[in-house]
Amino acid sequence: MARSSIKSAPEIEALISLLAKVPGLGPRSARRAALQLLKKKDALMLPLAAALSDAAEKVRACSNCGMLDAADPCTLCTIADRDDGLICVVAEVGDVWALERAGAFKGRYHVLGGVLSALDGVRPEDLRVAKLVERASAGGVREVILALSATVDGQTTSHYLTERLQPLGIVVSRLSHGVPVGGELDLLDDGTLFAALQSRRPY
Amino acid sequence: MARSSIKSAPEIEALISLLAKVPGLGPRSARRAALQLLKKKDALMLPLAAALSDAAEKVRACSNCGMLDAADPCTLCTIADRDDGLICVVAEVGDVWALERAGAFKGRYHVLGGVLSALDGVRPEDLRVAKLVERASAGGVREVILALSATVDGQTTSHYLTERLQPLGIVVSRLSHGVPVGGELDLLDDGTLFAALQSRRPY
Numbered sequence: 477m478a479r480s481s482i483k484s485a486p487e488i489e490a491l492i493s494l495l496a497k498v499p500g501l502g503p504r505s506a507r508r509a510a511l512q513l514l515k516k517k518d519a520l521m522l523p524l525a526a527a528l529s530d531a532a533e534k535v536r537a538c539s540n541c542g543m544l545d546a547a548d549p550c551t552l553c554t555i556a557d558r559d560d561g562l563i564c565v566v567a568e569v570g571d572v573w574a575l576e577r578a579g580a581f582k583g584r585y586h587v588l589g590g591v592l593s594a595l596d597g598v599r600p601e602d603l604r605v606a607k608l609v610e611r612a613s614a615g616g617v618r619e620v621i622l623a624l625s626a627t628v629d630g631q632t633t634s635h636y637l638t639e640r641l642q643p644l645g646i647v648v649s650r651l652s653h654g655v656p657v658g659g660e661l662d663l664l665d666d667g668t669l670f671a672a673l674q675s676r677r678p679y
Numbered sequence: 680m681a682r683s684s685i686k687s688a689p690e691i692e693a694l695i696s697l698l699a700k701v702p703g704l705g706p707r708s709a710r711r712a713a714l715q716l717l718k719k720k721d722a723l724m725l726p727l728a729a730a731l732s733d734a735a736e737k738v739r740a741c742s743n744c745g746m747l748d749a750a751d752p753c754t755l756c757t758i759a760d761r762d763d764g765l766i767c768v769v770a771e772v773g774d775v776w777a778l779e780r781a782g783a784f785k786g787r788y789h790v791l792g793g794v795l796s797a798l799d800g801v802r803p804e805d806l807r808v809a810k811l812v813e814r815a816s817a818g819g820v821r822e823v824i825l826a827l828s829a830t831v832d833g834q835t836t837s838h839y840l841t842e843r844l845q846p847l848g849i850v851v852s853r854l855s856h857g858v859p860v861g862g863e864l865d866l867l868d869d870g871t872l873f874a875a876l877q878s879r880r881p882y
Contacts, residue, residue: 484776485749487734494727499715500708501701511773512702513731514738514747521735524697528728531690531713532720544717546688570714573687 488514540611542587542604544569552576552585559583561618565608565637567591567630571623583621586611591624591633600636608637612646619647626653693719743814745790745807747772755788762786764821768811768840770794770833774826786824789814794827794836801832803839811840815849822850829856 488510496506513521537543538550545551552558552572562583566572572585588603606667612620620641624630638648653671655664664672691713699709716724740746741753748754755761755775765786769775775788784828789804803809823844829831841851858867858873867875 484747485738485754486732487730487737488747491734491736494723494730497723497726498704500714501703501870505703507773507776509701509703510734511747511771512747514734514772517735520697520700524701524727525731525735527690527694527697528716528724528731531688531694531717532724535688535717544687544691544714546690547685551688554851570710573710599708604881 480579496637498513528609537587540607541585542569542589542607543572543585549635557582560616562621563608563611563617564623565622566623567625567633575623581621588624588633591629592636593629603633605637605640609640609644612641613644622648622650625648727758740790743810744788745772745792745810746775760775760785763819766811766814766820766822767822768779769826770828770836784824791827794830794832795839796832798832805871806836808840808843812843812847815844816847820849822852825851825853826838827853 491513492503492506492510495501495509496503498506501509513524534546535544536546536548538545538548538553540549540553543550543552547554559582561583563586564575564581564583565586565588566575567588567590569587572587575581586604586608588605588608590598590603592598592600592603608620611617620637622634622637624634634650641648652675653668654674654675655661655668661669670676684747694716695706695709695713698704699711699748701707701709704712718725737749738747739749739751741748741751741756743752743756743764746753746755750757762785765784766789767778767784767786768789769778770791770793772790773834775790778784778788789807789811791808791811793801793806795801795803795806811823814820823840825837825840837853856871857878858864858871858875864872
């Protein structure tokens with residue numbers, strides 16, 4: 477397109493087309509972002525370029541738990557004041573961040589890298605399942621907590637992992653279902669209400 | 680915060696906090712974006728870092744019209760098949776992109792870099808007004824089209840520029856107000872309807 481080449485410099489067009497691929501930005505917001513970045517070269521644009529290169533170079537998946545970190549094994553695997561007898565299994569790195577923000581878990585993590593999915597063709601060997609079984613078999617692990625989404629694929633994965641881990645003599649648990657804290661009853665779906673009633677606790 | 684330092688590597692935290700400053704991304708979407716970038720290092724993360732550095736280094740504001748380009752004077756100022764007698768004045772670089780996408784204007788542009796604003800303390804000397812008067816005075820310019828927003832600040836700026844340019848014997852015009860193409864009447868504000876009625880055209 478001849479008109480497109482007049483529109484702006486190739487350097488800007490290249491930047492916009494890459495920004496548009498960043499999750500959360502689309503073609504329109506990528507244009508706005510590119511303009512703002514060009515306005516804030518020293519305050520934002522160059523530091524962002526450096527941070528991207530730096531993180532791309534240094535951050536790797538931990539060979540033990542799959543967490544992203546500059547150190548391998550990662551900080552969460554090596555830090556002293558955590559319970560080695562507890563492993564919390566999550567699908568993605570972002571789930572570890574969410575649990576750490578909540579500050580409710582003080583054991584170790586295992587990041588699967590996804591969940592089993594017949595539709596997307598994700599098989600056990602595509603996830604970090606073998607490493608989880610290896611860690612659980614190594615001794616000293618009392619309990620594995622499956623903190624996977626309550627979706628069909630998440631449940632399938634939980635079921636599969638339970639079948640792999642229980643023969644090792646390890647307690648396998650999952651997060652409870654129920655009313656979200658701060659959630660209103662009349663906005664909840666039937667499945668959650670049913671689960672919350674089933675697993676009711678004495679007051 | 681000790682917990683925050685455990686949460687993830689400083690390289691990731693630095694990347695997230697910079698991504699969160701990109702317009703269109705917030706703290707939550709910056710986390711998601713950082714994870715996706717780390718998953719697509721070669722396909723997206725490193726090319727984006729390179730594109731940011733490259734554009735930051737090469738792209739400058741055109742000394743004539745204020746447009747962003749790798750060349751100075753910019754492509755739009757130097758390209759041959761455009762009418763030198765017409766200057767379209769816009770507030771921001773994004774406005775030039777919008778007009779170029781529409782393909783409706785074949786003259787030259789002048790990017791003010793904002794609009795006058797008593798509230799934000801933007802005065803004529805903060806904008807590229809002097810250069811506009813210089814370009815308009817240089818001869819050969821028949822008409823200046825003010826394509827500024829129909830906001831109070833935009834209108835104030837249009838009024839100010841008209842007072843500066845008309846004494847030079849130049850025709851000063853502005854974009855018409857009216858019903859947006861594809862817009863529904865009952866969703867329009869009173870001011871637009873009033874303007875559309877006032878400047879009605881024979882069918």
